[in-house]
Amino acid sequence: MPSGTSPVVYSAQRMSLPRSAVFLALGAIVWPSCGGGESATSAGTSAVTKPTPAAAASIPPAPLNSSAEASKAGSADTSQKGTFDPGAEYDKGAALAAARRFAEANQVFEEAARRAPTDGALAAAVAIFGDLAAKRISEDVVQRLFRVTEHANAQRWAEAYADVDEAISLAPGYPRAHGARGTLLLEQGKSADALKAFEQVVKLDPEFAEGYYNRGAARAALNQYDAAIADYTRAIELQPDTWYAYANRGTAFLNRAMAGDNPQDAKDALADFTKAHELNPDAIEPLYQRGVLYALAEEWAAAAADFTIVIERDASFALASYNRGLAYQNLGDADRAVADYTKAIEIDPADAKPLINRGMLHARQKSYERAIADYDKAASLAPSLLNPYFNKGQALEQMGRRKEAAAEYRIVVEKAGKNDHALAGLARQRLAEIEKP
Numbered sequence: 001m002p003s004g005t006s007p008v009v010y011s012a013q014r015m016s017l018p019r020s021a022v023f024l025a026l027g028a029i030v031w032p033s034c035g036g037g038e039s040a041t042s043a044g045t046s047a048v049t050k051p052t053p054a055a056a057a058s059i060p061p062a063p064l065n066s067s068a069e070a071s072k073a074g075s076a077d078t079s080q081k082g083t084f085d086p087g088a089e090y091d092k093g094a095a096l097a098a099a100r101r102f103a104e105a106n107q108v109f110e111e112a113a114r115r116a117p118t119d120g121a122l123a124a125a126v127a128i129f130g131d132l133a134a135k136r137i138s139e140d141v142v143q144r145l146f147r148v149t150e151h152a153n154a155q156r157w158a159e160a161y162a163d164v165d166e167a168i169s170l171a172p173g174y175p176r177a178h179g180a181r182g183t184l185l186l187e188q189g190k191s192a193d194a195l196k197a198f199e200q201v202v203k204l205d206p207e208f209a210e211g212y213y214n215r216g217a218a219r220a221a222l223n224q225y226d227a228a229i230a231d232y233t234r235a236i237e238l239q240p241d242t243w244y245a246y247a248n249r250g251t252a253f254l255n256r257a258m259a260g261d262n263p264q265d266a267k268d269a270l271a272d273f274t275k276a277h278e279l280n281p282d283a284i285e286p287l288y289q290r291g292v293l294y295a296l297a298e299e300w301a302a303a304a305a306d307f308t309i310v311i312e313r314d315a316s317f318a319l320a321s322y323n324r325g326l327a328y329q330n331l332g333d334a335d336r337a338v339a340d341y342t343k344a345i346e347i348d349p350a351d352a353k354p355l356i357n358r359g360m361l362h363a364r365q366k367s368y369e370r371a372i373a374d375y376d377k378a379a380s381l382a383p384s385l386l387n388p389y390f391n392k393g394q395a396l397e398q399m400g401r402r403k404e405a406a407a408e409y410r411i412v413v414e415k416a417g418k419n420d421h422a423l424a425g426l427a428r429q430r431l432a433e434i435e436k437p
Helices: 068-072 086-098 102-115 120-133 139-153 157-170 175-187 191-204 209-221 225-238 243-259 263-279 285-296 300-313 318-330 334-347 353-364 368-381 387-398 402-416 422-434
Strands: none
Touching: 086 102, 086 120, 086 139, 102 120, 102 139, 120 139, 120 175, 139 157, 139 175, 157 175, 175 191, 175 209, 191 209, 209 225, 209 243, 225 243, 243 263, 243 285, 263 285, 285 300, 285 318, 300 318, 318 334, 318 353, 334 353, 353 368, 353 387, 368 387, 387 402, 387 422, 402 422
């Protein structure tokens, strides 16, 4: 009865600050199903049971200087794949604007936005130059807003805040300046302060879709899913073709579904991820999240299909490889599952989850030493998890090394403490059986 781990959901937080990358956060949030980040099963598979939510939407966004995130967001000109990088073009335009070469910067942004019409950061940059042309803001404001990008990319946070605060001082009624400050705060995990900044954005311009979108991101980061969904919905009403608003609202629905018992939330999440995919077929985030949703519903073939598309577009996405491995494992395709877990380990050697599940498959194939090696590595990476110790005990029992197995079960019981953990109960049962006179 080995124990595996569940699908991984990332929390989407899209930022509006002019910067190099259009991104959603690709961090990992694991919702535990047995109270400790693990799933216990009696059939030896990584069954997905109804999870309880962890701290959803708390993962910070991808680095500001990661131009790779732009391609992950699926905004590139599909007619020239591999030759056009929206993130790199954004960087180029931002550097020109920071150097006060405004005409050149505007030309770069307009051309890039034409080729990547779904890229929100490029659209925001074009809008800023539109405000400059209309004399709603000054060149000094524009320079500071784009200089924030360079400071943030280099993690010069004090300088970034100094520039954004100066922009606000020069244009106190300009919503995008307050939004830029909120973005910096959200980038650093200061969600409550970011929410205040985005509240000001909405107050200044109640018809500004981006303000509602980013306020929704801040609320989602604070686990305020009802309010986040309302904000994303308002953003969609104001700008119906914004794919990432659908993607993030879907994530909020998914998080709320994990926290409650309303099946409609899962249906709404599926509809939003599908709509986001329709609006931007090149974006991987909606497909990844939809795959997770299918996995949670144990629709493993559909999950594997979505994860396959994600992997084809971004072979470095470790969570997609891990989750497809989980799908293959539950479909009974052990060879493909092992291959995907191995790939996930190669991409992210610090993640214990694929090691645990690969170990399970090794054990099922009676390759116990290889299984134990995976469990030992997983335990060293995540000593608080109980799975590696329990599963190692199972493997040792199968090898006839019952005393060593008992030692592993005792570790499980000791680490669980007074928590009513499913694996601790199973470990006690095994100990009682082993120690029976």
